[in-house]
Amino acid sequence: MTRNDFAPAVRWLAREQDRVTTVAQLAAAGVPQSRLREWCRPGGRWQRPLPRVVVLQTGPLTAAQRSRAALAFAGHPQLPAMITGAAGLALHGVGVAAPPCGLPVVDVLVPSGRRIRTHTWARVHHVRGLPAPDAVAGVPVAPLVRAAADGVRESVDPEWALEVVRELVVTLGVPAPALAAELGGAVLARRPTVAAFLDAMDCGPRAASAEPMARALVARAGLRQPLWRPTLRFDGAFLGSPDAYWVRDGLVLDLGPGTGRGRLESAGLRVLRVAPAALTRSPGEVVAALRAALAAGPYGPLDRITALPGAR
Incomplete structure (x- = not known):
């Protein structure tokens, strides 16, 4: 099979999926396994940031590409999955959502019972019932309040957690009781500054x-x-x-x-x-x-x- 046989299909995948695809999709497009291995080697034209995931470029991934790659790793779109946490907040447009330091982690919600597990920076959370996702730039994302609760729950930086909650309540108008209910008492007990802020916002005239x-x-x-x-x-x-x-x-x-x-x-x-x-x-x-x-x-x-x- 020549390059021209699969090139149009690969260009379509690159255009439609922000250059993030999977080994299975490339095989379906007609890319030979030998060519895939060659182009994904160090110094090649493509890269494999996660198992079964191929990005049709070299160099660092954008935040949106990281989210798409994490979803592809989790089996989306064949299997249900959605972005949550800090990456989900960033997709929703929350200004302070960027993780405070270190290699950014992308949190993914999948149904309980799935055998997939966390791998490097793609952190998988198994839940009994997935919420209905919001579609943001073609990416399924947990609803804003759920994404915030997951981000606050997983964050190791209490100041960042408070800034996220403050932006949601003061700037975006998320009701303080709704956010407190989603966070739950156990999380609020570990985040006293967040709990005090939500109490203050909910007790005014x-x-x-x-x-x-x-x-x-x-x-x-x-x-x-x-x-x-x-x-x-x-x-x-x-x-x-x-x-x-x-x-x-x-x-x-x-x-x-x-x-x-x-x-x-x-x-x-x-x-x-x-x-x-x-x-x-x-x-x-x-x-x-x-x-x-x-x-x-x-x-x-x-x-x-x-x-x-x-x-x-």
């Missing part, structure tokens, strides 16, 4: 009373009902969990820290910031501001934003 007052004010004013505490996704990726969101208008109501105002505004949404005290001191002004914002809308690329209902 916003969590205790602002939302019920806002719901009552919107109802009395006869305004269109928003979704309360929804999860917003932009092109499938987590965007935020604001206090309220008017789906037809692209309007967000922000009652305090933690909704990720900058991230929501960068997506084109209108964010109306209302101090909790204003709900009782100047409710008429709040209603007028809401009416004006709704009348001036809609805002943002609404066709690219998905809103999932939150707690009632």
